[in-house]
Amino acid sequence: SGVASIGVVERVASTEFAMGCECSKPSDVGPAEEVRACPQGPKVTVDSRVVIVGGGCAGISMAARLLKLGFKSVVVLEGDSGSNEHHKFGKAGALLRLPETGDAPHSLGACYLSPAWYKHTIALIKEYIGESELVTPGGDEFAIASVAAPKTDELKGTPPAVRTLDKYIFSDYEVVKMPDRPDLWKKLPDELQMIPFAIDIQKYRAFHESLLGKYDYHGLPPRPTCANMKQLNCSFYDLMVDNGFKGILDFAITGGGAYGLTMPDMPALYGLWLLTPASIENVLASRVDPSIPIFQMLRHGYSSLWEAMVERHGINVRYGHRVTRIDRHLSDPDRPIVVRVAGGEAIECDHLVFAAPMHREFLRVVSDATDLEREVCGALSASSLVSCLLKTAKKADAAVECQPGGEAAVTYYPNALMPEFTDLQGVPRVYHERNSIRSVRPEMEATTPMRYTVAYQYIPVYDANACSVAVPNIISDITSKDWVVHAAPSDPAPQVLEAENWDWLALFSQAAVQQFLPWRLFEAQGVSRTWYIGSSCCMDSVEDVLQYNDFVLRRQLPDMETEMGPRHLLRSDA
Numbered sequence: 001s002g003v004a005s006i007g008v009v010e011r012v013a014s015t016e017f018a019m020g021c022e023c024s025k026p027s028d029v030g031p032a033e034e035v036r037a038c039p040q041g042p043k044v045t046v047d048s049r050v051v052i053v054g055g056g057c058a059g060i061s062m063a064a065r066l067l068k069l070g071f072k073s074v075v076v077l078e079g080d081s082g083s084n085e086h087h088k089f090g091k092a093g094a095l096l097r098l099p100e101t102g103d104a105p106h107s108l109g110a111c112y113l114s115p116a117w118y119k120h121t122i123a124l125i126k127e128y129i130g131e132s133e134l135v136t137p138g139g140d141e142f143a144i145a146s147v148a149a150p151k152t153d154e155l156k157g158t159p160p161a162v163r164t165l166d167k168y169i170f171s172d173y174e175v176v177k178m179p180d181r182p183d184l185w186k187k188l189p190d191e192l193q194m195i196p197f198a199i200d201i202q203k204y205r206a207f208h209e210s211l212l213g214k215y216d217y218h219g220l221p222p223r224p225t226c227a228n229m230k231q232l233n234c235s236f237y238d239l240m241v242d243n244g245f246k247g248i249l250d251f252a253i254t255g256g257g258a259y260g261l262t263m264p265d266m267p268a269l270y271g272l273w274l275l276t277p278a279s280i281e282n283v284l285a286s287r288v289d290p291s292i293p294i295f296q297m298l299r300h301g302y303s304s305l306w307e308a309m310v311e312r313h314g315i316n317v318r319y320g321h322r323v324t325r326i327d328r329h330l331s332d333p334d335r336p337i338v339v340r341v342a343g344g345e346a347i348e349c350d351h352l353v354f355a356a357p358m359h360r361e362f363l364r365v366v367s368d369a370t371d372l373e374r375e376v377c378g379a380l381s382a383s384s385l386v387s388c389l390l391k392t393a394k395k396a397d398a399a400v401e402c403q404p405g406g407e408a409a410v411t412y413y414p415n416a417l418m419p420e421f422t423d424l425q426g427v428p429r430v431y432h433e434r435n436s437i438r439s440v441r442p443e444m445e446a447t448t449p450m451r452y453t454v455a456y457q458y459i460p461v462y463d464a465n466a467c468s469v470a471v472p473n474i475i476s477d478i479t480s481k482d483w484v485v486h487a488a489p490s491d492p493a494p495q496v497l498e499a500e501n502w503d504w505l506a507l508f509s510q511a512a513v514q515q516f517l518p519w520r521l522f523e524a525q526g527v528s529r530t531w532y533i534g535s536s537c538c539m540d541s542v543e544d545v546l547q548y549n550d551f552v553l554r555r556q557l558p559d560m561e562t563e564m565g566p567r568h569l570l571r572s573d574a
Helices: 002-019 031-035 057-068 119-128 150-156 165-177 190-212 226-231 236-242 246-255 268-274 277-288 303-313 358-365 371-379 436-440 442-447 466-478 510-514 517-523 542-556 558-563
Strands: 049-053 073-078 145-148 162-164 296-298 316-319 323-327 337-341 346-349 351-354 380-392 410-412 432-435 451-459 495-508 530-532
Touching: 049 057, 049 337, 049 346, 057 073, 057 303, 057 542, 073 346, 119 303, 119 542, 145 165, 150 165, 162 165, 165 190, 165 246, 165 277, 190 226, 190 246, 190 268, 190 277, 236 246, 236 268, 246 277, 323 358, 337 351, 351 358, 358 371, 358 380, 358 495, 371 380, 371 510, 371 517, 380 466, 432 436, 436 442, 436 451, 451 466, 466 495, 510 517, 517 542, 530 542, 542 558
Parallel strands: 049 073, 049 351, 073 316, 145 410, 351 530
Antiparallel strands: 145 162, 323 337, 337 346, 380 451, 380 495, 410 432, 432 451
16 A cells, blocks of 8 residues: 555664664766656656646646646646746746836845856756856956955054955965964955865865765765765765865855855755856866856846746746645545645646645645655754845945956855854854846946845844844845945945845755655655655755656656756756
């Protein structure tokens, strides 16, 4: 029966992962290949009725993929009304448009992508909205990114300045590599640190591969060996510092500040998951060839991609359909799954795709959760990511070190996430700002009288009331020369146009990682006629979510592999 098969899978998974194994080296194949030989659960066909709970990035992209593969009945249920573009696709597409700035998107959720490893995402962009939608923040008019690190400057005894990203890296590297030689900090050019930085990047690749093997994808890394998992039983910060990669970590928290890489409870696995060798090597590549951008954005925001999928495939997205109960009838798999929504409507299906946050929604609505599902939901915990759109007077056009025209499109404040300078468990500080107009509409800067900026704070433990504390701190920080150096004017006072407190970065605890829970969850895909997708199953990035979807499809639909495209890359001509 269905219940018996579920019990067997859970028991086998628990024994294999908790008690140890004979493996001696990391796997070089993806998770889909590891489990392809023993798929579980009822067979899925194009005639299967599928209901997807959650209309964000994961749910919409999965629906598009299924319809493209020929599925005839796919329904997406989304609790949001869909009437407001701001929340229509959740944090993977949240943005505002203002009358005074036309169609310029003020993104409050996901907005960046890295050409080095967002391969799935870029393939979909080319397929659905065209490569011309990809823009480099700042264009030709403004520098792409700058860094203000006044605490680092104070330690070095240099005047506070706003620098380019690479100049900040090299300045910080002097402190990391020569902590006991402050006499040399001023004598030696910072650029000399490019050599140890490049050497460390190569060392990091070897270190990363020694723990997780060689792989070229995101979504879910290869399962570590039991011996390597013991090495990962620490925080990412400790792993990096203890192995001589503090400089790499300091660099990573500029662009990866939202991922809590320096937090004491960030499992080492997740840091390695996010910080792949390719993502770091792209920095060197962009320095050698300026035509290679470190990161890009979408001219009309990520929501334009999800909207294009809905329109092209005619996806049946039922907005305002908040799910209240799901009965899967696990003891009788011949009965249909019944999904009930607010108002009493009952929708029957053969397979359920749960694309909503597991930690927050699954146990609320699923009446017959298995032991593994309960373990998964109990082991996940989220952070708060506060993003705040503000309208301020423009900054003075006085030249800063990184750019004669003044403010760059994007500015990072890494000292906010460095434990040697900031109490990470105390009052959070702004770690990142993006000038919306200079980022995606630089041609409008001269005719836009005010400044529109999105500022970010990371809070390690989710707090439903985070905005009440975070927003005043954001205003204080962005107007402080002591923090951002090139400060926004405080008169007139910055005006808060919108603030979001995202339930962000739901990660498994260190104990759960040590029990191989991310891979056990993946191996349970389809067992209860249920697929689990979305950021709470993998990593909170668009690319991870899209590639994880592909892994699930490859597991559930092995006979359709020829239509699924090559190894892990979703092709536009598939």
